Amino acid sequence: MKLTLDLQFFAGEKTEKATPKKRRETREKGQVAKSVDVNTAVTLLIIFMALLFIGPLMRDRLIGLIERFYKDSITMKVTVANIPGLFRDLVLECGLLMGPILLTALISGILSNYLQVGFLFAPEAVKPDLKKLDPIKGFKRIYSIRAIVELLKSILKIVIVGGVTFAVLWLNFGEILRTPLLSPGEALSFVGWLTFLMGVSAAVALIFLAVLDYLYQKFDYEKNIRMSKQDIKDEYKKTEGDPLIKSKIKQKQKEMAMRRMMQEVPKADVIITNPTHYAVALKYDENKMDAPFILAKGVDLMALKIRQIAKEHDVMTVENRPLARALYDQVEIDQAVPEEFFKAIAEILAYVYKTKQKI
Numbered sequence: 001m002k003l004t005l006d007l008q009f010f011a012g013e014k015t016e017k018a019t020p021k022k023r024r025e026t027r028e029k030g031q032v033a034k035s036v037d038v039n040t041a042v043t044l045l046i047i048f049m050a051l052l053f054i055g056p057l058m059r060d061r062l063i064g065l066i067e068r069f070y071k072d073s074i075t076m077k078v079t080v081a082n083i084p085g086l087f088r089d090l091v092l093e094c095g096l097l098m099g100p101i102l103l104t105a106l107i108s109g110i111l112s113n114y115l116q117v118g119f120l121f122a123p124e125a126v127k128p129d130l131k132k133l134d135p136i137k138g139f140k141r142i143y144s145i146r147a148i149v150e151l152l153k154s155i156l157k158i159v160i161v162g163g164v165t166f167a168v169l170w171l172n173f174g175e176i177l178r179t180p181l182l183s184p185g186e187a188l189s190f191v192g193w194l195t196f197l198m199g200v201s202a203a204v205a206l207i208f209l210a211v212l213d214y215l216y217q218k219f220d221y222e223k224n225i226r227m228s229k230q231d232i233k234d235e236y237k238k239t240e241g242d243p244l245i246k247s248k249i250k251q252k253q254k255e256m257a258m259r260r261m262m263q264e265v266p267k268a269d270v271i272i273t274n275p276t277h278y279a280v281a282l283k284y285d286e287n288k289m290d291a292p293f294i295l296a297k298g299v300d301l302m303a304l305k306i307r308q309i310a311k312e313h314d315v316m317t318v319e320n321r322p323l324a325r326a327l328y329d330q331v332e333i334d335q336a337v338p339e340e341f342f343k344a345i346a347e348i349l350a351y352v353y354k355t356k357q358k359i
Contacts, residue, residue, distance in 0.1 A: 013228055014226035014227055014228050014231070015226065015228070015229075016226060016227045016228065016229060016231075016232055017222070017226065017227075018222070018225040018226060018227055019227065019232060019235060021235060022225055022227060022231075022235070023225065026225050031221070031224075031225075032116075032117045032221070033116075033117075033214070033217050033218040033220075033221035033222075034113070034116045034117055034214075034217060035116065035210055035213040035214040035216075035217045037153070037157070037206060037209055037210035037213045037214075038112055038115075038116060038210040038211075038213070038214055039109055039112045039113060039116075040206060040210070041203055041206035041207040041209070041210040042108055042111070042112035042115075042207070042210075043105055043108040043109050043112060044199060044202065044203040044206060045200065045203035045204070045206075045207065046104060046105075046107075046108035046111075047101060047104050047105055047108065047199070048196055048199035048200045048203060049200070050100070050101070050104045051101075051192070051195075051196055051199075052196070054100045054101070054104075055192055055196070057100075058097055058100070058101075059185075059188055059189065059192060061093070061096065061097050062097060062188075063184070063185065063188070065093050065097070116214070149216070153209070153213060156209065157206065157209060160205050160206075160209065161202045161205060161206065164198075164201045164202050164205045165198045165201065165202055167201075168194070168197050168198045168201050169194075169198070172194055172197070175190065175194075176194070179191075258302070261295070261296040261333060262296065262305065262306070262309060264281070264295040264296055265281050265295065265296050265306055265309040265310055265313070265315065266309065266310075266312075266313035266315065267283060267295060268281035268282060268283050268295050268296070268310065268315050269282055269283050269284055269292075269315075269316075269349060269352060270282050270315070270316050270317070270318055270348055270349065270352045271306060271307060271310045271315055271316070271317040271318070272317075272318055272319075272320050272323055272324045272327065272348065273303070273307065273317055273318070273319050273320075273324055274303070274319070274321050274324045274325060275317075275319045275321075276303070276304075277299055277300060277303060278297075278298075278299055278303055278321075278324040278325055278328050279296075279297065279298055279299075279302070279303035279304075279306040279307055279317075279324070280294060280296075280297045280324050280327045280328055281294065281295040281296040281297065281306060281310070281315075282294060282295070282327075282337070282345065282348075282349075283295045284349060289336045290336070291336040291337055291339075291342065292336065292337050292345050292349070293334060293335060293336045293337065294327065294331050294332070294333050294334070294335060294337065295333070295334075296333065297327070297328050297331075297333060299328070316352050316355065316356075318348050318351070318352070320344070320348065323341065323344050323345075323348075326341070327341065
């Protein structure tokens with residue numbers, strides 16, 4: 001019993017790595033291997049680390065704001081005239097209080113994105129696309145393997161972050177119970193320190209998850225941009241051109257070059273032959289070059305064609321086997337012959353001119 005397989009069945013399987021061109025195109029569309037969890041973890045860690053430096057400043061400013069409120073603002077009579085001033089002062093204080101944290105979050109978000117994908121400007125990623133509103137495709141996205149993976153990741157993050165923060169609270173449970181006995185400044189400092197511990201612990205846990213998520217996103221990205229063998233062939237045809245068409249173009253160009261070369265044969269002074277395998281058409285024009293140059297050359301059938309055209313136009317043919325072979329190998333069309341051949345060619349041209357004068 002024999003089992004036969006049709007290899008064409010596998011032609012559409014996307015088993016090949018993406019080509020550099022495919023990677024550039026997907027990057028231009030904004031499709032890159034990127035983990036949102038990396039952004040979240042890095043941003044969270046940098047923000048809480050920044051609190052070590054700007055936390056005391058924020059604490060002093062917040063305490064000053066509360067003191068001014070209870071000393072001045074609470075007894076102030078609210079009128080239409082002073083409401084804009086109060087609102088402006090409050091917005092300014094809130095801006096100065098939260099500005100450093102917001103700026104840190106902005107810088108860390110940009111940094112985490114740059115570390116993952118580098119500099120990327122992809123207008124196509126934000127271009128409106130009606131296909132995204134397709135309910136069928138939206139339903140498929142909701143109930144897909146990727147959606148299930150994202151759901152499991154979210155549950156895992158909640159469990160781990162919740163467990164880490166609960167552990168921090170549990171380890172500091174005694175200090176938390178003594179908080180009412182502290183002064184307002186001490187209580188605020190303790191709450192800030194406890195918040196810092198929970199934030200840094202949660203960020204470290206998220207970084208561990210983010211590394212795993214980034215590896216998964218990288219794997220998923222590579223899988224999605226895979227190409228089939230036919231895709232690679234089609235891309236090559238688009239970039240390099242269809243090999244069949246290119247060969248036909250080269251053939252046409254070669255035919256045109258040969259045709260132009262044959263049109264120059266009647267202008268030659270002499271044809272140097274092998275006598276049958278090689279033929280080289282020489283011309284000496286002192287207005288064009290200081291030395292004789294080659295108008296045409298060929299071997300076998302091309303040499304025969306050159307000799308036939310020369311015969312039709314009364315161009316003399318001289319047999320010189322070593323010279324014909326050397327000129328064919330060393331000198332290109334429309335190039336002057338090297339100085340080493342001057343003596344031999346001068347004797348041939350002198351013979352040709354002398355013969356034509358006798359005729």
